[in-house]
Amino acid sequence: AQTIHQWPVAEIKAVGSPLSLGCTIKGKSSPNLYWYWQATGGTLQQLFYSITVGQVESVVQLNLSASRPKDDQFILSTEKLLLSHSGFYLCAWSLVWGDTGQLYFGEGSKLTVL
Amino acid sequence: GDSVTQTEGQVTVSESKSLIINCTYSTTSIAYPNLFWYVRYPGEGLQLLLKVITAGQKGSSRGFEATYNKETTSFHLQKASVQESDSAVYYCALGDRGNNNRIFFGDGTQLVVKP
Numbered sequence: 519a520q521t522i523h524q525w526p527v528a529e530i531k532a533v534g535s536p537l538s539l540g541c542t543i544k545g546k547s548s549p550n551l552y553w554y555w556q557a558t559g560g561t562l563q564q565l566f567y568s569i570t571v572g573q574v575e576s577v578v579q580l581n582l583s584a585s586r587p588k589d590d591q592f593i594l595s596t597e598k599l600l601l602s603h604s605g606f607y608l609c610a611w612s613l614v615w616g617d618t619g620q621l622y623f624g625e626g627s628k629l630t631v632l
Numbered sequence: 633g634d635s636v637t638q639t640e641g642q643v644t645v646s647e648s649k650s651l652i653i654n655c656t657y658s659t660t661s662i663a664y665p666n667l668f669w670y671v672r673y674p675g676e677g678l679q680l681l682l683k684v685i686t687a688g689q690k691g692s693s694r695g696f697e698a699t700y701n702k703e704t705t706s707f708h709l710q711k712a713s714v715q716e717s718d719s720a721v722y723y724c725a726l727g728d729r730g731n732n733n734r735i736f737f738g739d740g741t742q743l744v745v746k747p
Binding site for chain 1: 670676677678679680683723734735737738739740
């Protein structure tokens with residue numbers, strides 16, 4: 519069975535500090551990977567997607583970056599957090615590019631920037 | 633651009649009553665988007681409830697139904713008799729193959745089922 523694990527579950531960080539959120543998918547080779555973000559009370563927005571190792575496409579500019587160092591790992595990071603980065607970050611995977619079918623989501627990481 | 637609108641932020645229904653959660657969509661880049669309902673139960677991750685990829689078709693799961701209506705650009709979620717365990721946040725979503733395969737979500741509707 520496939521599993522998706524996100525870390526950390528929650529973070530409280532200061533404005534201007536760095537951030538790294540991670541996501542690991544087990545039991546599925548070469549998945550498509552996605553980062554989503556939801557501000558408190560806001561809409562779930564796709565931030566990045568990746569269809570292969572080392573290749574990441576940005577969808578929405580939020581002064582964040584993403585990397586895929588391994589087939590099963592997706593990292594979201596920034597060197598300098600802004601207050602506007604607060605929210606809920608979800609990692610997701612899907613099977614087939616172009617299918618826009620079922621997304622499988624992780625449990626999410628809650629980020630509070632103070 | 634593409635967007636999804638859910639007009640109700642919260643819906644409260646008594647157990648065994650019927651439910652409808654409204655969803656309308658707008659797309660400029662694709663004639664026939666894929667349409668989805670996702671659900672987040674308390675303490676759980678976001679998961680797919682149902683999807684329909686063909687206009688005019690109906691999708692169903694766990695007693696919920698939604699019909700892809702291209703004329704009204706709607707994809708309302710319905711259930712004939714809700715249970716307390718249906719209490720969750722429901723998200724309508726649109727998949728656009730012509731826009732980097734993005735999935736656009738509505739703001740979500742919190743369903744509260746009263747016993």
